Amino acid sequence: MPQRxxxxxxxxxxxRASPLQCFEAFTxxxxxxxxxSHVLLRTPRIGxxxxxxxxxxxxxxxxxxxxxxxGVVLEWNPPHGLRMTWRVDxxxxxxxxxxxxxxxxxxxxxxxxxxxxxxxxxxRLDKHGPDAERIFQALDGPSPGETLQRFAEVV
Numbered sequence: 818m819p820q821r822x823x824x825x826x827x828x829x830x831x832x833r834a835s836p837l838q839c840f841e842a843f844t845x846x847x848x849x850x851x852x853x854s855h856v857l858l859r860t861p862r863i864g865x866x867x868x869x870x871x872x873x874x875x876x877x878x879x880x881x882x883x884x885x886x887x888g889v890v891l892e893w894n895p896p897h898g899l900r901m902t903w904r905v906d907x908x909x910x911x912x913x914x915x916x917x918x919x920x921x922x923x924x925x926x927x928x929x930x931x932x933x934x935x936x937x938x939x940x941r942l943d944k945h946g947p948d949a950e951r952i953f954q955a956l957d958g959p960s961p962g963e964t965l966q967r968f969a970e971v972v
Contacts, residue, residue: 823942823949830961831934834972836925837896839933842972843923844869844899850968857885857911869893875901885911888918898924903939907948919944919952937965 832839842849848865856862860879867875870893876886888902900922904912912918919941928934939956942949956962961969 823953825938825940825942826953826956827936827938828958828960828962828965829934829936830965830969831928831932832969832972833931834933835896835931836927836933839925839935839972840896840898843925843935843968844895846971847875849971850964852963852967855964857887857905857909858883887911888921889915891920896925898922905952907945907951917944917946935965935968937962 834842844867847867851865856877858877858879860881860883862877863880865875865877867873868890871890873890873893874886875888875890876884878884886904888904890899890901892898892900900920902915902918903921904915904918906912906917919939922936922938922940924934924936926934926936939952942953942956945952
């Protein structure tokens with residue numbers, strides 16, 4: 818039986834900021850907009866950061882110095898966007914490498930004077946194998962979704 822093709826999940830929001838301001842807020846201040854319920858650590862998270870450039874990690878850490886990477890940057894194209902891996906399985910636990918990780922694409926497109934359309938897409942969900950359908954169902958929903966709603970509030 819052929820495996821079902823898992824569609825991308827795309828969400829967007831228009832914010833009052835330039836593409837560069839959006840890119841900088843997304844990459845330099847993730848702790849300001851990242852949903853507090855999105856945690857891979859087993860202990861309380863105290864920090865969240867993104868290392869700039871291709872190969873940089875985006876990761877969280879706790880008070881004891883434990884770190885977990887959510888993924889790595891695959892494309893870094895300020896102010897237009899970025900692409901990164903997403904190391905999360907169907908039980909919302911960390912995947913240790915990118916072999917079974919899907920990807921996230923983020924784009925920042927001018928949307929009129931002083932405004933930017935921010936699109937966040939979860940792509941290549943099929944890489945999650947048996948977890949792909951469960952992950953798709955959890956992510957699929959109306960725009961902007963919790964992550965982009967929080968991002969719009971802080972930009």
